[in-house]
Amino acid sequence: MTESTITLPVAIRVELFGVPAVLAxxxxxxxxxxxxxxxxxxxxxxxxxxxLIGPVLHAxxxxxxxxxxxxxxxxxTRDREHPIAPDSSVLLVSSTAGG
Amino acid sequence: xxxxxxxxxxxxxxxxxxxARPIPDAVFREVLGGNGxxxxxxxxxxPPGADALGPENPLIFATSPFVGTGITTASKVAVAAKxxxxxxxxxxxxxxxxxxxxxxxxFDALVITGRAxxxxxxxxxxxxxxxxxxxxxxxxxxxxTAEAVRLETSAGFRVAAIGVAGERLVxxxxxxxxxxxxxxTGTGAxxxxxxxxxxxxxGSHLPQVAHPAELARAARELARKSLGPGxxxxxxxxxxxxxxxxxxxxxxxxxxxxxxxxxQANAISGETLFAEHRVDKHACAACTIGCEHHYRTSxxxxxTTVRLEYESLFAxxxxxxxxxxxxxxxxxxxxxxxxxxxxxxxxxxxxxxxCVERGVDVGYPIEELPRFGDGASVLRVIxxxxxxxxxxxxxxxxxxxxxxxxxxxxxxxxxxxxxLEMPGYDPxxxxxxxxxxxxxxxxxxHSRSSAYEIDLSDRLTPRAEAHVRARAAADAEDQAAxxxxxxxxKFLRHCFDDLYDETANLYSLVxxxxxxxxxxxxxxxxxxxxxxTFNIRQGWTRADDTLPPRVFDGDSxxxxxxxxxxxxxxTVRGWDEHGIPQAGVPVLFSSMVLVGECSG
Numbered sequence: 208m209t210e211s212t213i214t215l216p217v218a219i220r221v222e223l224f225g226v227p228a229v230l231a232x233x234x235x236x237x238x239x240x241x242x243x244x245x246x247x248x249x250x251x252x253x254x255x256x257x258x259l260i261g262p263v264l265h266a267x268x269x270x271x272x273x274x275x276x277x278x279x280x281x282x283x284t285r286d287r288e289h290p291i292a293p294d295s296s297v298l299l300v301s302s303t304a305g306g
Numbered sequence: 307x308x309x310x311x312x313x314x315x316x317x318x319x320x321x322x323x324x325x326a327r328p329i330p331d332a333v334f335r336e337v338l339g340g341n342g343x344x345x346x347x348x349x350x351x352x353p354p355g356a357d358a359l360g361p362e363n364p365l366i367f368a369t370s371p372f373v374g375t376g377i378t379t380a381s382k383v384a385v386a387a388k389x390x391x392x393x394x395x396x397x398x399x400x401x402x403x404x405x406x407x408x409x410x411x412x413f414d415a416l417v418i419t420g421r422a423x424x425x426x427x428x429x430x431x432x433x434x435x436x437x438x439x440x441x442x443x444x445x446x447x448x449x450x451t452a453e454a455v456r457l458e459t460s461a462g463f464r465v466a467a468i469g470v471a472g473e474r475l476v477x478x479x480x481x482x483x484x485x486x487x488x489x490x491t492g493t494g495a496x497x498x499x500x501x502x503x504x505x506x507x508x509g510s511h512l513p514q515v516a517h518p519a520e521l522a523r524a525a526r527e528l529a530r531k532s533l534g535p536g537x538x539x540x541x542x543x544x545x546x547x548x549x550x551x552x553x554x555x556x557x558x559x560x561x562x563x564x565x566x567x568x569x570q571a572n573a574i575s576g577e578t579l580f581a582e583h584r585v586d587k588h589a590c591a592a593c594t595i596g597c598e599h600h601y602r603t604s605x606x607x608x609x610t611t612v613r614l615e616y617e618s619l620f621a622x623x624x625x626x627x628x629x630x631x632x633x634x635x636x637x638x639x640x641x642x643x644x645x646x647x648x649x650x651x652x653x654x655x656x657x658x659x660x661c662v663e664r665g666v667d668v669g670y671p672i673e674e675l676p677r678f679g680d681g682a683s684v685l686r687v688i689x690x691x692x693x694x695x696x697x698x699x700x701x702x703x704x705x706x707x708x709x710x711x712x713x714x715x716x717x718x719x720x721x722x723x724x725x726l727e728m729p730g731y732d733p734x735x736x737x738x739x740x741x742x743x744x745x746x747x748x749x750x751x752h753s754r755s756s757a758y759e760i761d762l763s764d765r766l767t768p769r770a771e772a773h774v775r776a777r778a779a780a781d782a783e784d785q786a787a788x789x790x791x792x793x794x795x796k797f798l799r800h801c802f803d804d805l806y807d808e809t810a811n812l813y814s815l816v817x818x819x820x821x822x823x824x825x826x827x828x829x830x831x832x833x834x835x836x837x838x839t840f841n842i843r844q845g846w847t848r849a850d851d852t853l854p855p856r857v858f859d860g861d862s863x864x865x866x867x868x869x870x871x872x873x874x875x876x877t878v879r880g881w882d883e884h885g886i887p888q889a890g891v892p893v894l895f896s897s898m899v900l901v902g903e904c905s906g
Contacts, residue, residue: 222554225547226538228577234550262538274535274800276763281555283764298554303536303800304762305731305752306545306616 246287276302308516309371309816320420339370342791344386358390359499368415379795396491401590402484407464410509422501448482469645472498478650516818536800540597545616546576562656570629612639620730621652633681644692653727723750747837776874784830
C-alpha cells in the first residue's frame with residue numbers, strides 16, 4: 208500500500224519595491240505557491256499582478272527580466288529553484304543597486 | 307589622435323594671462339579623459355602641501371573623447387582640485403550642456419590657477435579668453451548667476467557657477483551648471499577662493515572622430531540598450547527608489563547612523579514621492595535614459611520644484627529623522643540655491659543634532675540648534691550654513707573640522723572618511739563597501755567605490771575571504787574610474803552585454819587607437835594609482851584609510867576585520883603594507899616620476 212500525499216499551496220508574502228511597487232500599485236502581495244520555489248512565486252505574481260508582465264516579468268516564461276532580482280531571507284538571488292518556505296521573507300526589487 | 311583637441315587652456319587669474327598647452331596623446335591613452343585626465347592634471351599642477359584655498363591650488367575642468375560624439379549619457383565634465391574638506395584629491399563630475407560647450411572651445415581641459423583681485427567671471431569663447439568683473443553677481447544663486455551671465459554674453463554660452471556658499475568658502479560648496487552639481491569635495495569653495503563666481507564657455511568646433519559611420523551605428527545600438535530593464539529604475543522612478551528598500555534591509559542611515567532603518571521611511575520613500583509629488587522628468591544633454599525626476603511641494607503656499615536624488619533624500623530625510631517630504635524637498639532646493647553638497651550638509655547637521663541629543667555644548671544658543679525630526683530647524687540651519695552665520699559658521703567646516711573644534715568626544719559620531727561625509731549606505735551590513743569607503747581616494751564616496759553593487763547582489767557570500775572581497779572592491783573601483791574617465795553615466799552600466807568590450811570598441815571608434823577591454827581595465831587601475839599618488843604627495847598615510855568609530859559595532863564589523871580587508875586590498879593593488887605603490891608595479895604612468903616618489 209502506498210501513501211498518497213496532497214501538496215497544498217502555501218501562502219507567500221512578497222514585498223514590492225520601486226518599479227514593481229508602482230506598477231502593481233501596492234507594496235506587498237500574497238501569492239500561493241505549490242512547488243515552493245522562486246519560479247512558482249514569479250508565476251503566481253504574474254497572475255496576481257498582471258501589470259508586472261512585460262516590464263518586470265517575461266511575458267512567455269513568467270520569470271524575472273534582467274533588471275530585477277528577488278531577495279529571499281536577506282540573500283539576493285535570481286535562482287529559479289531557490290526554495291521558499293511559508294515564513295520566507297521575499298522581496299522583489301530592481302537589481303540595479305544603489306544610485 | 308581623433309576625438310580630442312590635444313590641448314588645455316591654462317588661465318592665471320592673478321595676472322589675467324592665459325595660454326594653450328599641449329596634452330600628449332599618451333595621456334589620453336593612459337588615463338582616457340574626464341576624471342582620469344582631471345586627476346592627472348591635478349597631479350601635474352598642484353604642488354605638495356598646497357593650501358586648498360590658496361592660489362596655487364589648480365581648479366581643473368576636463369572633458370573626454372566621448373563628449374560631443376553622440377554616445378548616450380557621455381556629456382559630462384570632470385572637476386578636480388585639492389579638496390578643502392579632505393586635503394586630498396577633490397574630484398567630481400557634472401553632466402549636461404556645459405561639457406559640450408567646453409569641448410567646443412577647442413580645449414579638452416581648463417586649468418585655472420591664481421586668485422583674481424575681485425570677484426570675477428571667466429569667459430572662454432573659442433580661443434578668446436576674458437576675465438570680467440563680477441561683483442554684480444555676488445549673492446546670486448547659481449541659476450540666477452547663469453541667467454545673468456548669458457544675458458551679458460550670449461544665450462549660446464553655458465555657465466558653471468557657485469552660489470553664496472562658494473563665495474563664503476563653505477568647505478563643501480559645489481559648482482553648478484545646467485541644474486546639475488559637481489557636488490562633492492568642496493570644489494565650489496576652491497572656485498570661491500579664486501574670486502571666481504562663474505565660468506562661461508562657448509565654441510564652434512568639435513574634433514573629428516576616427517570612424518564616424520561605425521560610431522554612429524554603435525552609439526545607436528547603445529542608445530537602444532539604454533532603454534531596457536537595466537536602467538528602468540532610473541527612468542521610471544529614479545534613485546529615490548532606494549530609500550524604502552534600504553530601510554527594509556537595514557542599510558538606510560537614520561538619525562546620524564544610529565540605526566539602519568527608519569520607521570517612517572514610507573512617508574519619504576521614492577514610491578510615495580512618485581505618487582504624491584512627482585511632476586515630470588528631464589534628461590541631461592545627449593542622454594537617452596532621463597533619470598532626472600522633479601518633485602513639487604506647495605505646502606506652505608509657495609511652490610518649490612526640485613530635482614531629487616536618493617543621496618539628498620537620505621541625508622536631508624532619514625539621517626536627520628525628517629519624515630515630512632515637503633521639508634526634504636525644500637531642504638534639497640535650498641542646498642541647490644546656496645550651492646552646497648546635500649550629503650555633507652545633511653551629515654553635518656545630523657552630527658549637530660546628535661550633539662544636542664547628547665547634551666554636548668557646541669557653543670551656540672539653544673534656539674539655533676537643530677533636533678532630530680525638527681524640519682524647521684533643518685531649513686534654518688541649511689540657510690545659516692550657506693551664509694556662514696551663527697551655527698552655520700561651525701557647520702560650514704564639515705563634520706571632521708567641526709567635531710575637532712567642539713571636542714567633548716563628538717568625533718565619535720562625526721560620520722566621515724578623510725573628512726568627506728558618508729553617503730547613504732550603512733557599511734555595517736555592506737562589507738565590501740565598508741572596505742571601498744575606507745580606502746577611497748576622495749574619502750567616503752559610494753560613487754567612486756561602487757562596491758555596494760557587490761554586497762547588494764549574489765556575487766559574494768557574507769563569509770567570502772578577505773582577498774576575494776578585496777579583489778572585488780578594487781575591480782569595482784577601477785570600473786568606476788573607467789566610466790568616470792570615459793564620462794559615461796554609471797546608470798548605463800547594466801545596459802551593456804560586456805561593459806569593457808563595448809566601451810573599448812567605442813573608444814577605438816572615437817579615437818582611432820585600437821583599444822581592448824584589458825587596455826581599459828589597466829587604465830582604470832592606473833587612474834586609481836594617479837589619485838593615490840596625489841594623496842601620498844599631500845601627506846596621506848595608512849591611518850587615513852579607516853571608517854568612523856561608530857561603524858565598528860563589534861558585531862558585523864570590527865577594526866581588526868577592516869584592517870584585514872585593507873591589508874588584502876593593498877596586496878591586490880601591489881602596494882606595501884603601508885599602502886605605498888612599489889617600484890615595478892605596472893600601473894604607474896610611464897611619463898611620470900611616480901615610483902621613486904611613492905616608494906621613498
